[in-house]
Amino acid sequence: MPDLLKATPEMAAEYAEWFVSRRAYTLQSDTPHPASGRHYYYRPRRRGAPLELTPRDIQRHLAGEITLGIYAINPSTQRVKWMAIDADYRKALEDLLRLQFELARLGIQAALEQSRRGGHLWIFFEKPVLAKHARVHIRHLAKRLSVEVKGSGSGDGIELFPKQDSIAEGQYGNAIRGPLGIHRAAGRRYWFYGAPYELEAQMEYLRKLRRVTESQLRDLVADLPDEEPEERQSRTVFVPDRPHFAILEHIETRRRVGRNWVAQCPSCASAGRDRGKDNLAVSVEEPWKYLCWAGCTKEQIRASLGVPVPAMSR
Numbered sequence: 001m002p003d004l005l006k007a008t009p010e011m012a013a014e015y016a017e018w019f020v021s022r023r024a025y026t027l028q029s030d031t032p033h034p035a036s037g038r039h040y041y042y043r044p045r046r047r048g049a050p051l052e053l054t055p056r057d058i059q060r061h062l063a064g065e066i067t068l069g070i071y072a073i074n075p076s077t078q079r080v081k082w083m084a085i086d087a088d089y090r091k092a093l094e095d096l097l098r099l100q101f102e103l104a105r106l107g108i109q110a111a112l113e114q115s116r117r118g119g120h121l122w123i124f125f126e127k128p129v130l131a132k133h134a135r136v137h138i139r140h141l142a143k144r145l146s147v148e149v150k151g152s153g154s155g156d157g158i159e160l161f162p163k164q165d166s167i168a169e170g171q172y173g174n175a176i177r178g179p180l181g182i183h184r185a186a187g188r189r190y191w192f193y194g195a196p197y198e199l200e201a202q203m204e205y206l207r208k209l210r211r212v213t214e215s216q217l218r219d220l221v222a223d224l225p226d227e228e229p230e231e232r233q234s235r236t237v238f239v240p241d242r243p244h245f246a247i248l249e250h251i252e253t254r255r256r257v258g259r260n261w262v263a264q265c266p267s268c269a270s271a272g273r274d275r276g277k278d279n280l281a282v283s284v285e286e287p288w289k290y291l292c293w294a295g296c297t298k299e300q301i302r303a304s305l306g307v308p309v310p311a312m313s314r
Contacts, residue, residue, distance in 0.1 A: 006199055007062035012055045015062065018124060018206060019070055019178060021081050023052040026069030026175045028184045035277075036255045039184040041069045041175060043249055048306070050249075062199065064182040064189070069175035072131065072162035076169070079128035080162060084176055085121040085138065089156035092118025095147045096158075102141060106220065109210045113179055114190035122179070126211035132165035133221050140224050171246055248287050250305045251280070259284055266304040267296035 026041040033040060044051045053068070061068045072080045087096050096112060096119050103110045103123070113120040123134070138160055142149050148157030161176045180202060182189050191197045195205030253261040260281040268274035273294065280301075283289040292301060302309045 007059050007064075009055060009059060011062055011199070011203055012058040014203065014207065015058050015180075016055065019082060020053060020058070021074045021079075021128070022071055024050065024071055024172055025053040025057070028067035028069065028177070030184055032185070033254060038255070040252055041177075042252050061178055061181045067181040067184050068178040070178045071172050071175050073164065073167050073173050074128065075167050075171060077128060078131055078166045080131045080134055081125055081128050083123045083125075083134045083138065084161040085123075086115070086159040086161060086176065087119060087121075087157075088115060088117035092158075095145075096121045098145050099138075099141065099147060099158075102145060107216065108212055111206065111209055112193045114193070115177075116183065116186055116190070120176070120179070124206075124209055124211045125217070126213045129212075129214050129217050131162050133217055135160055135162065135165055136224065137217065137220050172249060245302070245307055246287065247282060247290050247301075247305075250307065251282075253282065254278065256284065257281075261287075265292040265294060265296055265301065267292065267300040268294055270304045 024043075027044050028041050029039045032038060057066065057068065060066045072082065072084070074080070085096065085099060087093070100110045100112055100121055108123060111122045111124075113122060123138075125134075139149060142158060150157035150159050161174060163174045167173045177183065179192070180189060180199065189197075192202055192205055195201045248261070251263045251266065253263045254277055255262050260283055262278045263280045263282060264277035265274050265279035268279050269277075273279075279292050279294045279296075281291050281293065290298070290301070299309050
């Protein structure tokens, strides 16, 4: 049951200091999608404008009233306060524990959080560090341990948050469920393994974790060999189809089919079509690429969303 009294404003302030790199956020839907049964995340809006995260939102998240999704990168600095390693396959916990052990050997305390199908391993920085430095270190560590990184091979693997080395101003990257909230689909919290399963004890555990300094990370990265060409090509880089536009910030995806997200085409919907809500395909790996199977043009889709393509970009 949600308990706002146990989630204090002081806790919310600390949580923001640890996890909030920017005030953009997502919310997990309270009700499942009628077709897929999934509780999707969406950007909350008021009068068409995205809402910004407030201390009250964080307090409600900790109390279990809502579930936040948080973004890693601050686009004005390209820096992150944390890095999360997400694994949700058969050997997920085994791989996360191996990474946690190796990080500890390097003097890095990583906090292992439960999840529905595996776990999340969190690394916290004393001060925000460049996202590309945090990512390259974990990629090399995973390679040394023969832990697959999703997207770099054919099988299951870990996912790194942030998924990009940098993002453009006005873009967001990929959000991850904020720790210690209640997952709406499961109806339960997923705790960190290092402390009793109670909110104050978990906050105390996170409070005492040793943060990684930028000089420490810089030393670790400096000792790494150069990446192979195929590794550089496989890295996820966020490049929008047009400056300051990302279609996933304007639509709600219904499900994933192969390499694409499936959603209702906004242009079709405005014309009273696409009642099955599956005409639009958005590439998972390259989300600036999208296509309406009914033939709507990108200009028509953008116009129906109220974000027309600038004339000089057409």
